[in-house]
Amino acid sequence: MLIGAIEAGGTKFVCAVGDENGNILQKTSFPTVSPEDTLASAKQFFSSFEMEALGVGTFGPVDLNKNSKTYGSILNTPKTKWRYYPLLEKLQSEYNIPVYLDTDVNTACLGEYYYGAGKHAESCLYMTVGTGIGAGFVGEGKVFQGKNHPEMGHMLLKQHPNDTFVGSCPSHRSCLEGLASGTAIEKRYGRKANLLTHLDEVWEIEAYYLAQGLMNIYVILSPEKMVIGGGVLKQERLYAMVREQFMKLLNDYLEVNDVDELIVPPKLDDEQAVKGSIALAVKNKR
Amino acid sequence: MLIGAIEAGGTKFVCAVGDENGNILQKTSFPTVSPEDTLASAKQFFSSFEMEALGVGTFGPVDLNKNSKTYGSILNTPKTKWRYYPLLEKLQSEYNIPVYLDTDVNTACLGEYYYGAGKHAESCLYMTVGTGIGAGFVGEGKVFQGKNHPEMGHMLLKQHPNDTFVGSCPSHRSCLEGLASGTAIEKRYGRKANLLTHLDEVWEIEAYYLAQGLMNIYVILSPEKMVIGGGVLKQERLYAMVREQFMKLLNDYLEVNDVDELIVPPKLDDEQAVKGSIALAVKNKR
């Protein structure tokens, strides 16, 4: 069984064809331009394969309410050409197979859950810390959706005692994203995050906020695995620092068997979303 | 079909018999003493009814891990007579019918979801703000459990600018419970919460923390209803204040149709947990 997958990113599209175990047989990528031209490039790549289903992980905001008339459409995005574009509908009419769609972070979470760091877990959180902070949660095989959709990057946090930064989130100032995204780090120090490697304080504060975000998720969702990735986590020492802060903040209130197994890096490198899109299609087809 | 229900509280037991629509036919309550004597009183009450199942909402901590050898046992509680008491096992061997058990806050949530303020909602949060702060979440008819169990009262929050109180939680100091429980209010001002009615600042700060807690839950779980109750909410003006703060903190980031319908008081008064225990038994039996 061949499955098609699209990671529809704001800057590039990744298209792949894989088997139902998440093995990628062929893959390509190209820049995201207008919807018509971008989907034409995708069509060209997929035309030489006979696929049984297509899974899509898209940038957002996207309408994921199945009862909505605009289900599967991109919503009000700064990328004007894509604004209100009925992505799912267009793909469904172009390919004569079932098409399944979710956000890029949710498909990334599905990827890690089925084929990566969360493979043997009942439930798995995936959080990406990059320009912004986004997270998805999969439990019992399904992406957790809620009434609206979760926006975990915007929870409010306790300020670090040595941090006077007001926060970079235009809506909430000092939410998790406003305090700990790559953007927040750059605004706090006036330099790109990757140029701050030598400053211990930067990463202490960063670990404190990430640990706090994970702790709040832990007391609310209680996931078995928490996978954190994205550009900021290229600072690999953050993993040990986040784990230490997490245990310190939690302060034995809930049992944690082994924090090294609870808070982990992704295993699928840049292929989470594409592999997760395969999983999305495979699991829904069944 | 008659269903038995027990709300096993730390200070009193409530026993009831009801029908499968949550209507209570008869109810009694008595103080929680030793497990043997308390269960004997329960047995006496139930002996005149022919029940098909029994639902139990218990005080905690309780082992809810179905794979655990001590599933359904009370864990390490300050109530020494109940420490490690195998509540579920004892009830199962005493009554020759299926017995289902969850925490008191989870059954309270089930009660509001099936028969109360969350009746027509897909998903419902129930938060009780009393001596401590506890919350349960029901989605698609099921209590959300997670790997451990959620302990939402212990999420960390941003401090109110005018609040210098360090927080009352022995584990985290300024978590939600440490900042906004009845205990926190009493420690912050040195007087019982119900004696502070005339001080606006008390309730402004209280509303700010409750709204923050609800916002963090909203961005993580996205429930359709958020029911808040418990002793502190006897201060009824808090509902309007919490809604206002919630909208202010969320700052239009996520759409909220009608906050008056999102954040609501309970509808079942003191019968949430007992009615929810009925629901627990009815839904599991099916």
Ligand SMILES: Nc1ncnc2c1ncn2[C@@H]1O[C@H](COP(=O)(O)OP(=O)(O)O)[C@@H](O)[C@H]1O
């Ligand atoms: N080596 C690094 N150390 C710390 N931060 C980094 C590093 N490399 C990139 N970043 C930060 O990661 C962010 C980009 O994250 P990334 O996940 O790659 O992109 P996006 O979130 O846009 O998809 C930027 O804010 C950048 O400053």
Ligand SMILES: Nc1ncnc2c1ncn2[C@@H]1O[C@H](COP(=O)(O)OP(=O)(O)O)[C@@H](O)[C@H]1O
């Ligand atoms: N009228 C009131 N206004 C504000 N707080 C109150 C009021 N009545 C009780 N409380 C507070 O509620 C808490 C008890 O909550 P309750 O839900 O009744 O009990 P518990 O949490 O122990 O089950 C106490 O901390 C008390 O100060």
Ligand SMILES: [Zn+2]
């Ligand atoms: Zn924000």
Ligand SMILES: [Zn+2]
């Ligand atoms: Zn706490």
